[in-house]
Amino acid sequence: MSLFQVSFYWPTQHQVQLMLTSFGGSYKKNPNMKTVGECQELVVKNNGLDECQEMWQSVAALFSPSFLQPADDMEGYLKNVLKATWLYGLDAGGNYISHMPNGLGSLRFQCSGEVAWILFELKQLIPAVKILLKKDDVGGLDGLNKFTQALTSAELEALEGHGCVAHHCRQAEGQVMYAPVGWVAAERSVKGVLVYGIRKVVMLTSNVAYENYSLLQGLFEASGKPVDKMKTTLSFLQPAEPE
Numbered sequence: 001m002s003l004f005q006v007s008f009y010w011p012t013q014h015q016v017q018l019m020l021t022s023f024g025g026s027y028k029k030n031p032n033m034k035t036v037g038e039c040q041e042l043v044v045k046n047n048g049l050d051e052c053q054e055m056w057q058s059v060a061a062l063f064s065p066s067f068l069q070p071a072d073d074m075e076g077y078l079k080n081v082l083k084a085t086w087l088y089g090l091d092a093g094g095n096y097i098s099h100m101p102n103g104l105g106s107l108r109f110q111c112s113g114e115v116a117w118i119l120f121e122l123k124q125l126i127p128a129v130k131i132l133l134k135k136d137d138v139g140g141l142d143g144l145n146k147f148t149q150a151l152t153s154a155e156l157e158a159l160e161g162h163g164c165v166a167h168h169c170r171q172a173e174g175q176v177m178y179a180p181v182g183w184v185a186a187e188r189s190v191k192g193v194l195v196y197g198i199r200k201v202v203m204l205t206s207n208v209a210y211e212n213y214s215l216l217q218g219l220f221e222a223s224g225k226p227v228d229k230m231k232t233t234l235s236f237l238q239p240a241e242p243e
Helices: 014-029 031-035 047-058 077-084 122-133 141-151 151-159 207-222 228-233
Strands: 003-009 038-042 085-092 095-098 105-121 165-173 175-179 185-204
Touching: 014 031, 014 038, 014 047, 014 085, 014 105, 014 185, 038 047, 047 105, 047 185, 077 185, 077 228, 085 105, 095 141, 122 151, 122 207, 122 228, 141 151, 141 165, 141 185, 141 207, 151 175, 175 185, 207 228
Parallel strands: none
Antiparallel strands: 003 175, 038 085, 085 185, 095 185, 105 165, 105 175, 105 185
C-alpha cells in the first residue's frame, strides 16, 4: 500500500474535546515553534489516550494485513513507540521534510487546518537521485533531505522519468492520512491559523516495508547516526513466510 487517505469523524467524548481545545490554544507557545516551526506532545492516560486508541482501532480495521501490535518479544522502546499517541502542531505556512517518526509508518489525523503532502518511496527515490546527481552517493539522510527539499518542478518530472513517483495529497480537517514504512515526506501548511492534529506510529509487515526500512537504516549509517534500535526494529518488518 502506498498512500491512504480517508475522512473520519472524531469521537465526541468530553475528555478528547478538552484535550484538543487545550492543545490548540497552547501549542504555539511551545519553544520548538520558534526554532523549527513544529512541536509535539504525548497524549497521556486519563487525558484522551483511551479514546484515541478507540479511533485508531477503527482506522486500523481498514488495513489488511493488520498493523503489528506491541508484543512481549519486542524491545521496551519499540513497544512504547507502538503504544503512544502524539499531538502535533505546525506553524501556519511552514514547510517540513523528513522520514516519518522512527522511520516507521504513520497515521495522521488532521484536527485543524490543511496540509499538502508529497511523499516518496525510498526504493524509488534513492536510485533516481543518484542518476540526477550522477554519483553513487546521496550524502546520507541529510543529503537526501536537502536535495528533496530543494526540488524544482522540472526535477520532480525528472525523478518521475527515472521511476520515482511523487505521491501528492491535500489533507483537510477531519481526514486521516497513512504514510508507509521508510518513506520520505514533505509537508506544507496550506490553510488555517491553527494547524494541528494527532498521530500514531504503526508497522505493517511486508517485504516492501523491510526493503524501504533497510534503505533508511543505510542512510542513517552514512550520516553517522546510531542504528542499533533500527536494526532491532528491522527484524519485525520481514514476513515470517514468503509473500
